[in-house]
Amino acid sequence: MDNVRIDKWLWAARFFKTRSLAADAVEAGKVKLDGERIKPARAVRVGDKLHIDNGADAWEVEVLGISDKRGGAPVARLLYQESAASVARRAAEHERRKLFHEPGADIKGRPTKRDRRQLGHFRDE
Known part of the structure; x- marks a missing residue:
């Protein structure tokens, strides 16, 4: 297998939880190939250098393997190699x-009454 869509590969390599999230990120320009924006249907090849930003983290990786099936994390880790600069930056x-x-970093969605009180407490200090 040497012809896999970039959104499918990103999902298989476990950068995104769903393929539609991966496709949306590629469309939004969060995934770049050699610094250029790409489309979700673009085929990924071994040796491609990708910059991936999923909102929480940003990676610079080189594609080592091709897969269209999502496996476990140890298997997915074999599909790419992260650059040393990227590892240092993420650390x-x-x-x-x-x-x-950041006080609001743990809040998912709309804050509860307790969350609002805690945020107000941090603002007042």
Whole structure:
């Protein structure tokens, strides 16, 4: 198998939870191939260099394998290799988030009454 759509590969490599989320990210320009925007139907090839931003993290990876089936995380990890600069950048961002925790980062969706009180408490300090 050497002809797989980029959105299907991103889903199989576990960068996105669903294929439609992967396709939407590619359409929005969150996934770039050698710095260029691409379409979801573009075929991915071994050796392609991708910049992937899924909202929470950003990766710079090189494609090592092609798959259209989603497997476990250890299998998906064999499909790509992350660059050393990307690993360092993500580690620094993780440290920054750990040291300077944003109060609203844990809130998913609409805040509850308790969440609003806590946010107000942080604002008043």
